[in-house]
Amino acid sequence: AQTVTQSQPEMSVQEAETVTLSCTYDTSESNYYLFWYKQPPSRQMILVIRQEAYKQQNATENRFSVNFQKAAKSFSLKISDSQLGDTAMYFCAFIYTGNQFYFGTGTSLTVIP
Amino acid sequence: DTGVSQDPRHKITKRGQNVTFRCDPISEHNRLYWYRQTLGQGPEFLTYFQNEAQLEKSRLLSDRFSAERPKGSFSTLEIQRTEQGDSAMYLCASSSSLAGGHLSTDTQYFGPGTRLTVL
Numbered sequence: 001a002q003t004v005t006q007s008q009p010e011m012s013v014q015e016a017e018t019v020t021l022s023c024t025y026d027t028s029e030s031n032y033y034l035f036w037y038k039q040p041p042s043r044q045m046i047l048v049i050r051q052e053a054y055k056q057q058n059a060t061e062n063r064f065s066v067n068f069q070k071a072a073k074s075f076s077l078k079i080s081d082s083q084l085g086d087t088a089m090y091f092c093a094f095i096y097t098g099n100q101f102y103f104g105t106g107t108s109l110t111v112i113p
Numbered sequence: 114d115t116g117v118s119q120d121p122r123h124k125i126t127k128r129g130q131n132v133t134f135r136c137d138p139i140s141e142h143n144r145l146y147w148y149r150q151t152l153g154q155g156p157e158f159l160t161y162f163q164n165e166a167q168l169e170k171s172r173l174l175s176d177r178f179s180a181e182r183p184k185g186s187f188s189t190l191e192i193q194r195t196e197q198g199d200s201a202m203y204l205c206a207s208s209s210s211l212a213g214g215h216l217s218t219d220t221q222y223f224g225p226g227t228r229l230t231v232l
Contacts, residue, residue, distance in 0.1 A: 004155075044116070045156070045204070045223040091155045100169060101146075103155030
């Protein structure tokens with residue numbers, strides 16, 4: 001079975017600082033994809049960043065980057081220069097060729113002015 | 114607004130009643146997904162369509178649940194004989210796939226969800 005674990009239910013960070021959200025997953029698959037989604041309060045969920053497991057290079061999208069450690073089955077999200085608009089629930093998600101998405105339980109991030 | 118829309122936004126029903134939700138994807142998107150999200154949990158995948166074909170169903174989708182996408186555009190999710198455990202947010206998402214592309218290549222655009230409360 002595939003599982004996604006986010007061990008930090010809540011986190012906070014000062015505006016302009018850097019924060020890292022952790023995610024671990026468990027799978028026996030070798031070909032899969034990982035995602036971070038953001039769900040602002042009372043708003044739709046949106047994709048932040050994705051990573052293909054076969055790529056060794058960590059994905060980066062502006063202020064968002066990941067640290068993908070395949071052997072450790074770890075996929076953390078780093079947010080640099082945190083902004084007030086980054087306040088949201090962040091979900092780590094996983095898909096393999098079985099065509100089903102698996103989401104973690106989420107981390108609630110609060111950016112403090 | 115050309116985003117994903119869902120109707121209704123909120124639904125309160127009594128146990129045992131049937132409910133139906135509608136999702137209108139972004140018009141050019143051929144893939145459509147349904148998820149369920151309970152308080153304090155991440156979304157749980159229920160099913161997905163490519164055009165009008167339902168290609169994947171989760172074990173979570175019991176016999177009381179049925180989803181359709183008859184013309185490859187909007188989709189409906191029906192829950193029969195609702196139970197209190199069905200109370201949740203039901204999310205819809207859509208994406209546009211390249212021909213033969215894997216799901217992972219798609220960016221899913223989520224709707225605002227339908228919050229179901231079963232009394």
